[in-house]
Amino acid sequence: MVYLVKSYILKRLFHSIFVLIGISVVVFIILHLTGDPAALLMPMDATPEQVAQFRKEMGFTDPLLVQYWRFFKGTLRLDFGLSFRHSQPALDLVLERMPATIQLTITAMIIAMIIAVPVGIISAIRRNSILDHIGMTGALLGQSTPVFWLGIMLILVFSVTFQWFPSSGRGTLQHLILPAVTLGMFSMARTARMMRSSMLEVLGQEYMKTARAKGLSPRMVILKHALKNALIPVVTIVGMELGTLLGGAVITETIFAWPGVGRLAVQAIYNRDYPVVQAAVFLLASIFVLVNLVVDILYTYLDPRVKLG
Amino acid sequence: MDFLENAAKTLDFVGEDRRVTRGQKVLRKLLENKGAVFGLIMVLGVIFSAIFAPLISPHDPILQDVEKRLLPPLGQAGADPNYLLGTDQLGRDIVSRLIYGARISIVVSVSAVVFSAFLGTIIGLFSGFYGGKIDSVFMRLADVQLAFPFILLAIAIIAVLGPNLQNIIIVMGITGWVIYARVVRAEVLSLREKEYVMAVRALGGSNGRIIFNHLLPNVVPPIIVIITLEMARMIIMEAALSFLGLGIQPPTPTWGGMLADGRVYLVTSWWLATFPGVVIMLVVLGINLLGNWLRDILDPRLTQL
Numbered sequence: 175m176v177y178l179v180k181s182y183i184l185k186r187l188f189h190s191i192f193v194l195i196g197i198s199v200v201v202f203i204i205l206h207l208t209g210d211p212a213a214l215l216m217p218m219d220a221t222p223e224q225v226a227q228f229r230k231e232m233g234f235t236d237p238l239l240v241q242y243w244r245f246f247k248g249t250l251r252l253d254f255g256l257s258f259r260h261s262q263p264a265l266d267l268v269l270e271r272m273p274a275t276i277q278l279t280i281t282a283m284i285i286a287m288i289i290a291v292p293v294g295i296i297s298a299i300r301r302n303s304i305l306d307h308i309g310m311t312g313a314l315l316g317q318s319t320p321v322f323w324l325g326i327m328l329i330l331v332f333s334v335t336f337q338w339f340p341s342s343g344r345g346t347l348q349h350l351i352l353p354a355v356t357l358g359m360f361s362m363a364r365t366a367r368m369m370r371s372s373m374l375e376v377l378g379q380e381y382m383k384t385a386r387a388k389g390l391s392p393r394m395v396i397l398k399h400a401l402k403n404a405l406i407p408v409v410t411i412v413g414m415e416l417g418t419l420l421g422g423a424v425i426t427e428t429i430f431a432w433p434g435v436g437r438l439a440v441q442a443i444y445n446r447d448y449p450v451v452q453a454a455v456f457l458l459a460s461i462f463v464l465v466n467l468v469v470d471i472l473y474t475y476l477d478p479r480v481k482l483g
Numbered sequence: 484m485d486f487l488e489n490a491a492k493t494l495d496f497v498g499e500d501r502r503v504t505r506g507q508k509v510l511r512k513l514l515e516n517k518g519a520v521f522g523l524i525m526v527l528g529v530i531f532s533a534i535f536a537p538l539i540s541p542h543d544p545i546l547q548d549v550e551k552r553l554l555p556p557l558g559q560a561g562a563d564p565n566y567l568l569g570t571d572q573l574g575r576d577i578v579s580r581l582i583y584g585a586r587i588s589i590v591v592s593v594s595a596v597v598f599s600a601f602l603g604t605i606i607g608l609f610s611g612f613y614g615g616k617i618d619s620v621f622m623r624l625a626d627v628q629l630a631f632p633f634i635l636l637a638i639a640i641i642a643v644l645g646p647n648l649q650n651i652i653i654v655m656g657i658t659g660w661v662i663y664a665r666v667v668r669a670e671v672l673s674l675r676e677k678e679y680v681m682a683v684r685a686l687g688g689s690n691g692r693i694i695f696n697h698l699l700p701n702v703v704p705p706i707i708v709i710i711t712l713e714m715a716r717m718i719i720m721e722a723a724l725s726f727l728g729l730g731i732q733p734p735t736p737t738w739g740g741m742l743a744d745g746r747v748y749l750v751t752s753w754w755l756a757t758f759p760g761v762v763i764m765l766v767v768l769g770i771n772l773l774g775n776w777l778r779d780i781l782d783p784r785l786t787q788l
Contacts, residue, residue, distance in 0.1 A: 189626070192623060192626075193623070193626050193627050193630055196623065196624070196626070196627030196630075197627060197630055198625065199627075200631070200636070204636075204639050204640060205643070207640065207643050207644055212507065214643065221488075221588055241779060247500030282583050314768065314771060314772070315764070315768065317771060318715070318764050318767040318768035319760075319764050319767075320719045320723065320760065320763050320764070320767070321723075322722075322723060322742065322755070323742060323764070324760075325764065326742065326745070326746055326749065326760070327756075327757070329749065330749055330753055334699045334749060336749050341597055363633070374610075380558070384537075387504070398502075403580065408558070417629070417630070417632065420632045421632030421633060421634045422634075422637060423632075424632060424634055424635050425634065425723060425726075425727070428727070429746075436635070439635055439639075440638065443638055443639055443642045444642070446642075451639055455632075455635055455636065455639060458631075458632055458635065459630045459631050459632070462630050462631075462632070463630050469722075
């Protein structure tokens with residue numbers, strides 16, 4: 175068993191490295207999609223001579239594979255070049271913004287889980303009750319609401335009308351609430367539905383009947399036996415949800431002027447500051463890959479039934 | 484909703500009396516599910532608006548009228564009864580813009596969904612049937628793609644290539660193929676071992692024949708379910724791109740673009756940003772409800788979607 179787990183972890187590790195290489199290829203290709211990155215990077219009024227000069231300086235005249243190899247070696251050292259706009263390493267700019275994005279994402283995840291798990295459990299236990307209907311209608315609405323509109327509406331109600339929370343920026347706890355709720359809503363809705371169906375499945379299992387037949391109180395049955403098993407599939411999707419959240423952060427940060435990586439990336443895209451775009455996309459994708467690797471490994475310890483493959 | 488229940492009962496009565504067709508059975512099942520009926524009404528409504536926009540719009544959606552700018556919706560002080568939901572910062576009628584906005588939303592999301600379904604299904608069929616190297620390559624590709632925050636990737640690519648209809652559809656389509664490929668592949672993996680596939684092979688049927696005549700029809704039900712649920716995602720994504728200024732460009736009305744305009748005037752004119760969002764939410768909710776229902780009747784195993 176120990177051997178199996180070890181070889182599984184190695185296999186997963188190898189797999190993650192492959193995915194990271196794939197990510198570097200895609201990040202490299204973005205800049206070369208139009209066929210002429212020099213034209214993309216130079217100002218509109220640059221003379222043909224200037225463009226040619228720039229092309230040579232940047233090495234865009236080399237074969238594509240040579241250029242990728244250079245980019246790949248840079249990526250290994252986490253060197254994405256200098257930001258065109260700020261004349262400092264693109265990586266530094268991204269790392270500077272990373273704490274804000276991590277803070278927002280984790281807060282959103284916590285809010286989503288704190289609400290979704292109890293709602294899912296109550297909906298499953300009191301199936302077809304009013305509470306179940308309210309919970310699941312809310313979840314369906316939450317899944318259907320566009321993140322950017324939700325953010326604007328929260329600003330309209332809580333910042334403009336009631337003036338309870340600031341509408342933009344980062345600093346105090348007050349600044350964090352609206353963006354985190356906005357970002358977490360979709361994951362909250364999806365997790366609540368997932369928790370409900372997972373709980374319903376567990377409640378129908380034979381061992382639940384046994385637990386009840388032993389004379390355990392309903393509370394004990396649910397807390398000790400059902401919940402533990404029902405949470406297992408929910409834990410795995412936490413890793414996947416993180417991807418949704420990191421993607422959603424791009425839009426949420428833009429709406430609330432939250433100084434994170436997502437907003438930096440969007441601004442960099444508008445400013446054609448491609449080293450920053452490449453660094454941001456690469457780092458966000460890498461975080462997602464690493465978190466999923468960790469979740470997968472933890473999962474093998476959590477659920478001994480899991481098939482290692 | 485009483486009439487719907489009555490309708491369902493009537494159909495039920497008919498069903499007991501004489502033979503019912505398959506269509507009637509499906510219709511009866513649909514009427515039993517209020518959510519699905521709501522979904523169907525929403526979906527038909529938005530398709531109707533998109534097709535007949537010039538006939539049902541009360542005003543020209545891009546005609547500017549400075550004297551009529553930022554009129555509030557009906558029921559507010561200073562409202563003009565000709566403009567039910569008010570006007571925007573250039574004096575354009577919100578209702579008409581919402582109706583015309585359905586066009587872009589539907590054209591882009593339907594095209595993107597069809598494109599990704601086509602791509603994903605082909606990849607899934609071949610990956611599952613041939614296995615081996617083809618399979619590993621495509622599945623690793625799927626892993627790489629799933630690792631990206633797709634909205635960030637989409638805005639990066641569209642910003643580089645330029646925001647026109649064709650680029651938007653292609654980029655959105657490419658973000659969606661993975662889910663089809665995975666479901667179809669899993670299905671094919673179990674189907675290809677079935678006796679009837681062996682029988683076709685024994686009779687000399689080519690691989691192409693097996694894939695397209697015998698495997699493809701069996702994966703259609705899950706594909707329909709995914710297509711429906713993906714429609715919802717695509718509508719939100721198109722709106723998100725327009726909101727970020729990377730969708731179809733003004734003056735063409737888009738729901739996401741209206742939202743972006745409304746955000747600027749949020750403090751003084753709440754209706755600009757509110758109504759487009761309500762429309763997106765209702766349409767997406769309708770599609771989700773219809774999709775859930777389709778999943779329950781066509782392929783209940785897909786509950787994870």
